[in-house]
Amino acid sequence: MGNNVLYIEDNPDNMMLVKRALESRGYKLLEALTGVDGVSAAEKEEVDLILLDINLPDIDGYEVARRIRGSEKKQLAYVPIIAVTANALKGDAEKALSAGCDVYMSKPINIRELWARVEAFVPSPLGPRGG
Ligand code: MN
Numbered sequence: 311m312g313n314n315v316l317y318i319e320d321n322p323d324n325m326m327l328v329k330r331a332l333e334s335r336g337y338k339l340l341e342a343l344t345g346v347d348g349v350s351a352a353e354k355e356e357v358d359l360i361l362l363d364i365n366l367p368d369i370d371g372y373e374v375a376r377r378i379r380g381s382e383k384k385q386l387a388y389v390p391i392i393a394v395t396a397n398a399l400k401g402d403a404e405k406a407l408s409a410g411c412d413v414y415m416s417k418p419i420n421i422r423e424l425w426a427r428v429e430a431f432v433p434s435p436l437g438p439r440g441g
Pocket of ligand 1 (some may be wrong): 320321347362364365366
């Protein structure tokens, strides 16, 4: 098992934040800025976990999750997907889970929560965080 995380996100600030946070824990971040590019990156690359923004400029994150789960690349049926939702109180979270995401986290992104969510599926190559 590798440590490649695909982040599908159109907001450059969030992309930079997550890139720094995950690279500091030894992960490799693959970036996709649209839903369609995200689906094709998941199909072309070796991906161990997907972080998925819901509000994307083309297809939304729910549709991205459905396409990934329905892909002809069979391991995408099982790759962990963490939805990152701006409107967790407005039903985004439930919709994300029914579209095939495993868990969700709310924006604004909290780095410690991000690390914990990611490490629950893919251990950091640097080992557990200290106290
Ligand atoms: Mn967005």
